[in-house]
Amino acid sequence: MPKNNDSKVLVRLEGVSKKYQSGSNEIVALSGLDLEAREGEFLSLLGPSGCGKSTALNIMGGLLKASEGIITIAGEEMTKPRRDIGMMFQQAVMFPWRTTIENVLLPIEVFGLNKKDYVAKAEELLEMVGMTEFAKSYPWQLSGGMQQRAALCRVLIHHPKLLLLDEPFGALDEFTRETMNQELLRLQSHSGSTAVLVTHNISEAVFMSDRIAVMSARPGRLIGVIDVPFERPRKPELYGRPEFTKLVVQAREMLGLA
Amino acid sequence: MSTAATSGAQATLLDPQKKRRKVSPYWITAALFPAILLVWFVVTQLEVLHPILLPGPEAVLTSIPRVLGSETFGIHASRTLIETLAGFALGAAVGFLLGLLLGSSSVLRAAYLPALSALEAVPTVIIAPLIIAWFGFGIEGKAVQAAIACFYAVFITTLSGLSLANANSVSLMQSLGASKLQTLLKLRVPSALPVIFGGLQLGATTAIIGAIVSEFVGADAGLGFLLLRYRSSYDTPAAWVLILCFLVIGVSAYLLISFAEKRIVFWRSTAVSRPDLEKNDH
Numbered sequence: 001m002p003k004n005n006d007s008k009v010l011v012r013l014e015g016v017s018k019k020y021q022s023g024s025n026e027i028v029a030l031s032g033l034d035l036e037a038r039e040g041e042f043l044s045l046l047g048p049s050g051c052g053k054s055t056a057l058n059i060m061g062g063l064l065k066a067s068e069g070i071i072t073i074a075g076e077e078m079t080k081p082r083r084d085i086g087m088m089f090q091q092a093v094m095f096p097w098r099t100t101i102e103n104v105l106l107p108i109e110v111f112g113l114n115k116k117d118y119v120a121k122a123e124e125l126l127e128m129v130g131m132t133e134f135a136k137s138y139p140w141q142l143s144g145g146m147q148q149r150a151a152l153c154r155v156l157i158h159h160p161k162l163l164l165l166d167e168p169f170g171a172l173d174e175f176t177r178e179t180m181n182q183e184l185l186r187l188q189s190h191s192g193s194t195a196v197l198v199t200h201n202i203s204e205a206v207f208m209s210d211r212i213a214v215m216s217a218r219p220g221r222l223i224g225v226i227d228v229p230f231e232r233p234r235k236p237e238l239y240g241r242p243e244f245t246k247l248v249v250q251a252r253e254m255l256g257l258a
Numbered sequence: 259m260s261t262a263a264t265s266g267a268q269a270t271l272l273d274p275q276k277k278r279r280k281v282s283p284y285w286i287t288a289a290l291f292p293a294i295l296l297v298w299f300v301v302t303q304l305e306v307l308h309p310i311l312l313p314g315p316e317a318v319l320t321s322i323p324r325v326l327g328s329e330t331f332g333i334h335a336s337r338t339l340i341e342t343l344a345g346f347a348l349g350a351a352v353g354f355l356l357g358l359l360l361g362s363s364s365v366l367r368a369a370y371l372p373a374l375s376a377l378e379a380v381p382t383v384i385i386a387p388l389i390i391a392w393f394g395f396g397i398e399g400k401a402v403q404a405a406i407a408c409f410y411a412v413f414i415t416t417l418s419g420l421s422l423a424n425a426n427s428v429s430l431m432q433s434l435g436a437s438k439l440q441t442l443l444k445l446r447v448p449s450a451l452p453v454i455f456g457g458l459q460l461g462a463t464t465a466i467i468g469a470i471v472s473e474f475v476g477a478d479a480g481l482g483f484l485l486l487r488y489r490s491s492y493d494t495p496a497a498w499v500l501i502l503c504f505l506v507i508g509v510s511a512y513l514l515i516s517f518a519e520k521r522i523v524f525w526r527s528t529a530v531s532r533p534d535l536e537k538n539d540h
Contacts, residue, residue: 061433080435087433093426096525097448109444110434138525164433 010162010194011037011060016069018055018220028219029055033069035213035222037162037194042185044197044205044212046251052220053198054166060196061087061164074161083111086160086193088168092147094139101126101135104153111158118157125153128190129183145176152184156191163188163195170199178236181208185234202255206247207234214254223254313495318502321495331484335503338469338481341397342507345404346465350458353409357416357454362442367417378410382468386475395478400469407468408461415457419450452526455519462511466504 018030030052037043045053058064059071062081071078073085086107094103104122105115126135129149139147148169155163168184169177185208188195199205205212212226228247230238238244295315301307302314309317325331356374360367386403393399423446431441473482481500488496 062435063429063432081433083435085433087430089426089429091426093424093430095427095445095448106444107434110431110436110440140525 007038007040009036010039010074011035011196012070012072013056013060014070014072016056016059016066016071018052018059018064019067030059030066031219031221033220033222035225037196039161039194040192041210042188042195042197042208044199044209045215046199046202046205046212047215047220047255048200048217050217050220051215052217053215055220057087057164057166057196057198060162061085063087083158084161085164086155086158086162087164088151088155088166090167090170092139092144092151094142094147094150096139099136099138100131100142100150103139103150104157106154107158113158122153122157125156125187126150128187129153145172145180148172148180149183152180152187156187156193159191160193163193165195165197167198167200182234182236184208185232189232202248202251203239203244206244206251207238212251214251216255226251226254310492310494313498317495318498321499322502325496325499334479334481334484337397337479338473339507341400341469341473341480342404342465344397344401345469346408346462348401349405349407349409349465350412350461352405353412353414353457353461354416354454356409357413357420358442358447360413361417361420361446362438371417374410374413382407382471383475386472389472390476395476400472400477400480403472404465404468407471408465411460411464412454412457415453415460416450419453419457420446422453423449451523452519455515455523458515458519459512462515463508466507466511470504 013033013035016030016033016035017028020027020029033052033056035043035056045056047053055064059066060073060078062078062085073082094100095106098106101119101122104125105118108115108118123132123135126132129152131146131149131153134142134146134150139150142150151168165184169180172180181204184195197205197208199208206226206228209228212228214223214226215221216223226247230243298315302309302312306312360371360374382403385406389399389403389406393402420442423441427445427449428441431445436444469480470482470485473480474486477483481503485497485500488494488500
């Protein structure tokens with residue numbers, strides 16, 4: 001969990017903007033975003049809807065093209081989706097005609113790698129999230145939380161350097177969501193991947209992150225970055241600590257909610 | 259988490275009321291037959307129409323052994339079945355492939371969709387003489403006619419089905435850097451299957467119609483040819499027996515395709531809500 005400034009930068013965004021043309025109006029979704037994520041760090045993009053956090057994430061994932069600015073990943077300029085990136089969405093996005101394990105192995109198939117070499121890895125990941133007995137089940141036989149666990153295994157199957165998480169547990173209930181966040185943190189530190197999480201939940205951002213990029217809406221821009229110094233692994237007791245509350249208040253003030 | 263994903267039977271067990279109320283739709287279908295026979299019988303007894311125009315049900319039923327037992331029936335029936343099957347296979351394959359092609363390219367779609375749709379507007383009866391002129395009176399021409407009659411249903415359902423893939427799933431494939439072909443085969447085609455099966459159902463019916471109509475226009479064998487022969491000899495009960503044969507062929511095609519659909523698109527027919535598990539927001 002490197003937090004010092006010397007650690008290597010994995011993702012760098014310089015002056016990244018995104019504009020849409022809506023009739024004769026130009027909508028600025030994201031304006032001049034300068035941001036970096038260091039190797040192994042957990043970075044959150046926090047802000048209200050319309051602040052461009054998902055846009056920024058989709059640009060990092062290569063799903064959207066920036067109107068202006070430069071995005072570099074591991075020193076290379078980003079032009080298209082990369083195999084060392086894994087994305088998770090608000091919905092689990094499981095293909096109903098595939099069993100859990102076949103869904104987990106989807107990236108391997110798309111990359112044209114030999115599935116046999118990854119079956120053991122997939123089984124191991126499923127075991128880590130307590131899904132071993134559901135490996136042969138279909139998504140429609142699983143609850144929403146179980147589907148997201150499988151999606152978590154799918155995003156980790158090819159060991160991506162960068163995890164891009166677009167409110168991955170946003171559709172789950174509060175209890176399942178908290179458990180899933182813990183699972184995510186555990187697996188992320190286990191894999192050593194860098195994670196960028198999009199969220200509008202302030203305490204979730206404080207609990208999960210090493211740093212929080214606070215953003216504002218219309219036009220979407222960066223207000224500031226909060227450093228979160230808490231040790232890892234993060235325990236639920238953290239929620240009760242005064243330092244935790246202090247950071248939540250700081251974020252609220254930056255968002256103009258205090 | 260301990261509740262294992264066993265089977266869908268659980269869902270109905272939890273709702274016994276639903277089980278009690280459920281009447282097999284096949285009983286409702288079966289109940290229709292006596293009703294039709296009764297109306298038919300009454301109408302013919304009242305002699306609303308001359309028996310040559312509308313024979314009574316007893317005349318038609320007693321004609322069944324005579325028609326099915328005749329020496330040439332097997333030849334005519336197998337001829338029509340082969341024409342329909344070959345035509346359906348050809349038309350469905352062409353329709354599916356054209357659907358894939360136009361579904362993957364907006365340029366091709368803009369260029370050819372209007373022309374292909376216009377072709378569908380040409381009635382079978384009008385093309386039939388041309389087909390006979392090109393292919394003769396044999397099986398080939400009838401199969402081509404059946405193919406033309408059914409290709410559009412499969413084509414248009416494939417084309418529209420390909421656009422039904424869930425937007426998030428498309429983003430997922432995109433984020434993995436999947437090629438257009440990979441997205442097509444691994445996501446768009448499976449997503450389109452339920453709709454394509456609707457097209458196959460429709461196409462099977464139109465293939466039968468295509469084959470029979472083209473036999474009407476000109477043929478040397480087949481059930482349509484036989485029907486014309488019975489009609490011209492005023493053997494109306496026998497003609498009605500053949501109409502019943504067409505019904506049986508149509509229903510068989512429907513059941514076969516439904517059976518295949520349940521196997522192939524298993525996630526649609528077996529997917530049940532699981533009230534014992536937390537609700538999944540979709």
